[in-house]
Amino acid sequence: MGNFWVLEGESCSNLCSEPDWVGEKILGFSTSLLFPLVPKKLSVSSVKIRFGLVDLMLSFCVIFVSFLDYFAYIARLTEGMYRYEVPPIPRATRSARGRGNVRKKSDSNEMCAFDLLTTVAGKLLLEGESTSNSSEKDRSVVVKYTADPVKEDEDTSLKENKGFFISPIVSEAPVVNHCLSKSTDTLSGPASVITSSDCSEKLSSGERFVNGESKVENGNCSTKAEQEADFSSCTLGADSKKQMKIDLSNDAKISTNKRDAICSSEFPDLWDRKPSMLVALDNTVKLSLSTDPDPFGSFPVIRNDVQLANKDDDEKSCGSIQPSPRNKAFRPAPRVGDWRMRKLRDDEGHVNVDSETRHVYQNRKNGYTAERSQRDFPIKKRKLYYCNSFSNSDGGSSDGISSSPTKDLNRDTSGYSLASSGARAAAATSISKGARASFRSSDSHVKLKIKSFRVPELFVEIPENSTIGSLKACKSRTVMEAVTAILGGSLHIGVVFQGKKVRDDSKTLFQAGISHDDKLDALGFTLEPNPSRASQPLGPEGRSCVLPCETCQPLTRCSPAPAVIPNGIQQGTYNVFPDHHPGKNLSNFIESDHDSAPSSPDTSLERNGADSRALVPVAAMDAEVLAVVPMRKPKRSETAQRRIRRPFSVSEVEALVQAVEKLGTGRWRDVKMRAFDIAKHRTCVDLKDKWKTLVHTARISPQQRRGEPVPQELLDRVLIAHAYWSQQQARQQMKHQSETRLLL
DNA sequence: TTTAGGG
DNA sequence: CCCTAAA
Numbered sequence: 119m120g121n122f123w124v125l126e127g128e129s130c131s132n133l134c135s136e137p138d139w140v141g142e143k144i145l146g147f148s149t150s151l152l153f154p155l156v157p158k159k160l161s162v163s164s165v166k167i168r169f170g171l172v173d174l175m176l177s178f179c180v181i182f183v184s185f186l187d188y189f190a191y192i193a194r195l196t197e198g199m200y201r202y203e204v205p206p207i208p209r210a211t212r213s214a215r216g217r218g219n220v221r222k223k224s225d226s227n228e229m230c231a232f233d234l235l236t237t238v239a240g241k242l243l244l245e246g247e248s249t250s251n252s253s254e255k256d257r258s259v260v261v262k263y264t265a266d267p268v269k270e271d272e273d274t275s276l277k278e279n280k281g282f283f284i285s286p287i288v289s290e291a292p293v294v295n296h297c298l299s300k301s302t303d304t305l306s307g308p309a310s311v312i313t314s315s316d317c318s319e320k321l322s323s324g325e326r327f328v329n330g331e332s333k334v335e336n337g338n339c340s341t342k343a344e345q346e347a348d349f350s351s352c353t354l355g356a357d358s359k360k361q362m363k364i365d366l367s368n369d370a371k372i373s374t375n376k377r378d379a380i381c382s383s384e385f386p387d388l389w390d391r392k393p394s395m396l397v398a399l400d401n402t403v404k405l406s407l408s409t410d411p412d413p414f415g416s417f418p419v420i421r422n423d424v425q426l427a428n429k430d431d432d433e434k435s436c437g438s439i440q441p442s443p444r445n446k447a448f449r450p451a452p453r454v455g456d457w458r459m460r461k462l463r464d465d466e467g468h469v470n471v472d473s474e475t476r477h478v479y480q481n482r483k484n485g486y487t488a489e490r491s492q493r494d495f496p497i498k499k500r501k502l503y504y505c506n507s508f509s510n511s512d513g514g515s516s517d518g519i520s521s522s523p524t525k526d527l528n529r530d531t532s533g534y535s536l537a538s539s540g541a542r543a544a545a546a547t548s549i550s551k552g553a554r555a556s557f558r559s560s561d562s563h564v565k566l567k568i569k570s571f572r573v574p575e576l577f578v579e580i581p582e583n584s585t586i587g588s589l590k591a592c593k594s595r596t597v598m599e600a601v602t603a604i605l606g607g608s609l610h611i612g613v614v615f616q617g618k619k620v621r622d623d624s625k626t627l628f629q630a631g632i633s634h635d636d637k638l639d640a641l642g643f644t645l646e647p648n649p650s651r652a653s654q655p656l657g658p659e660g661r662s663c664v665l666p667c668e669t670c671q672p673l674t675r676c677s678p679a680p681a682v683i684p685n686g687i688q689q690g691t692y693n694v695f696p697d698h699h700p701g702k703n704l705s706n707f708i709e710s711d712h713d714s715a716p717s718s719p720d721t722s723l724e725r726n727g728a729d730s731r732a733l734v735p736v737a738a739m740d741a742e743v744l745a746v747v748p749m750r751k752p753k754r755s756e757t758a759q760r761r762i763r764r765p766f767s768v769s770e771v772e773a774l775v776q777a778v779e780k781l782g783t784g785r786w787r788d789v790k791m792r793a794f795d796i797a798k799h800r801t802c803v804d805l806k807d808k809w810k811t812l813v814h815t816a817r818i819s820p821q822q823r824r825g826e827p828v829p830q831e832l833l834d835r836v837l838i839a840h841a842y843w844s845q846q847q848a849r850q851q852m853k854h855q856s857e858t859r860l861l862l
Numbered sequence: 863t864t865t866a867g868g869g
Numbered sequence: 870c871c872c873t874a875a876a
Contacts, residue, residue, distance in 0.1 A: 186873070760870065760871075761870065761871085764870095775865075785865095785867075786864075786865070786868085787864060787865090788863085788868095801864095802863090802864065802865080803864085803865085803866095803870090803871090806864095806866075806867095806870080807870070807871095810866095810867090
């Protein structure tokens with residue numbers, strides 16, 4: 119989908135502010151959503167990976183988008199349309215908003231009931247690389263994730279022992295945020311580390327609040343950049359355990375809301391290129407989920423009545439400006455965070471989670487206190503911006519909204535550019551001082567930044583007679599469900615090198631072909647749902663709801679704009695069951711390990727759907743039940759990604775030749791087992807094809823050959839072997855024929 | 863799934 | 870590399 123950046127600040131209520139369409143009936147509406155899925159409230163986090171002597175700093179940012187806002191936005195866009203696809207994320211205009219009061223207002227009126235988790239599998243690119251000599255040979259195990267779940271309590275304590283630990287890099291993300299931020303709140307701690315909610319065991323994410331004042335923050339940031347361990351930790355996560363330890367100004371009620379976390383990250387490059395809009399808002403919504411026990415389970419149902427009811431509360435609690443009427447309408451929407459909490463609780467047997475009931479949770483470890491719950495609401499001072507939800511590179515479908523956002527952003531935040539630059543500078547200073555210096559010197563830090571996110575695609579079909587309300591509810595649920603199902607578990611960090619997933623954690627960098635001088639760009643990371651906890655089993659019956667894509671007639675009428683996922687956006691890799699081959703020998707083929715290329719979207723989705731049942735809609739909805747289906751491309755052509763090209767190395771060719779000499783042609787399976795058993799990406803068909811090309815290559819003149827030159831010696835052997843086995847084959851046939859004749 | 867071939 | 874018919 120695109121890249122999202124969250125900046126601190128106001129919530130974007132614009133979109134939501136005009137609930138014109140509320141209550142209207144949609145005639146035909148089917149949508150497909152590309153939702154970034156974010157497991158938790160990850161916001162900006164940085165990962166430090168130790169590669170031998172080299173540390174790679176990764177930062178990734180996850181943004182939370184208010185589902186409702188987004189939804190509302192979509193609804194508006196789609197009204198009257200049969201289908202809309204991947205609407206751009208609404209951006210809030212910061213324009214008229216003044217800071218203080220206004221802001222509060224925004225906080226209070228959050229229509230954004232659900233924060234949709236958006237997310238990501240971020241691809242992190244190396245910004246710099248360290249050149250330390252020693253590291254080159256030392257890199258042994260480089261990227262490894264800890265199998266051990268991180269205990270919640272230990273959020274901040276992730277240590278190097280584990281293959282990697284993530285710590286927020288203060289220097290980066292914060293900078294951007296604070297620049298933009300207008301909020302008066304200050305953070306005592308520059309960054310907070312959130313442990314991922316229970317869900318993400320392996321991944322801890324750091325969140326930082328943008329709210330803090332810019333100046334203050336800067337100081338902190340820069341300072342902290344170097345001491346990762348120090349950052350104060352706050353946890354916004356669902357777990358109570360992860361409470362923030364950050365001092366917030368009074369206002370800041372960053373509270374325990376999970377969703378509060380704001381994400382920001384600085385991506386200098388990106389910013390430069392395209393800052394865009396603000397996406398989400400969040401926390402302030404005080405409202406609770408519908409008080410009714412959720413019949414369906416975990417998904418919150420949004421209802422109008424609820425909204426109204428909540429209104430008062432919100433105002434009170436916020437004590438700030440009242441939300442505009444319009445906004446109020448939306449308030450009721452439950453927030454994701456709440457939802458989550460509820461969900462968590464459900465596990466424990468608790469059912470409802472409305473604002474009222476929250477207190478119940480107090481008992482939990484680090485339980486939320488009533489006070490806290492109240493504080494939570496007012497918090498939203500963050501502004502979320504996203505950059506190009508549809509990456510330009512995608513060539514994709516931009517809604518035409520894109521341009522404006524940017525403008526607004528710049529305009530609204532006067533000095534933004536300045537700030538950004540400043541931020542950048544700061545970042546550069548803080549972090550990169552070392553990093554860059556290292557470039558030339560021996561410092562061993564490498565900085566990574568997220569280049570893109572992969573967003574899975576969900577397809578939601580909605581009956582024509584559905585009301586918007588139902589749509590919201592359903593959608594929320596389904597989407598949430600899907601999201602949770604997928605991401606409910608912990609996140610797993612995947613390493614992608616040159617487009618291939620490297621699954622073998624035990625593999626050394628060297629084995630993986632990752633080297634400093636080598637294209638570090640080629641190194642990427644993905645956040646994937648953790649297989650272990652991924653699924654929420656829904657009854658099989660639930661599946662019945664899933665509709666094949668084909669069934670969606672309305673789709674045919676969809677707007678011309680192809681819903682195609684922008685190229686830039688790759689599908690999240692959801693390999694539910696990555697296989698690890700810890701002890702495996704790579705033998706000659708370094709590349710052998712690179713696992714399969716990124717799974718094609720469809721595949722991954724399907725897999726998800728199947729395995730985790732992520733997409734299974736809630737069981738019993740009304741007639742209005744929505745069916746969520748993985749966006750399967752009807753035709754393979756659309757989505758199926760061509761496997762990445764993996765030219766055969768000379769060593770591979772040699773192995774192939776040797777095997778064929780021995781086994782002959784026509785026994786590719788044996789050849790594979792014999793010579794390429796470890797190279798999973800080489801199929802017998804590949805070997806056969808390679809042999810075919812080798813034969814061809816051997817026959818043509820050297821001048822005509824392309825690619826990595828194959829030693830003539832090998833080519834000669836190829837011809838010889840080919841001739842020999844061809845002859846054998848011919849003989850076999852002759853023999854066979856003669857036998858048959860005899861029989862006849 | 864593997865082969866064998868065409869694209 | 871992909872796609873497919875045939876085993």
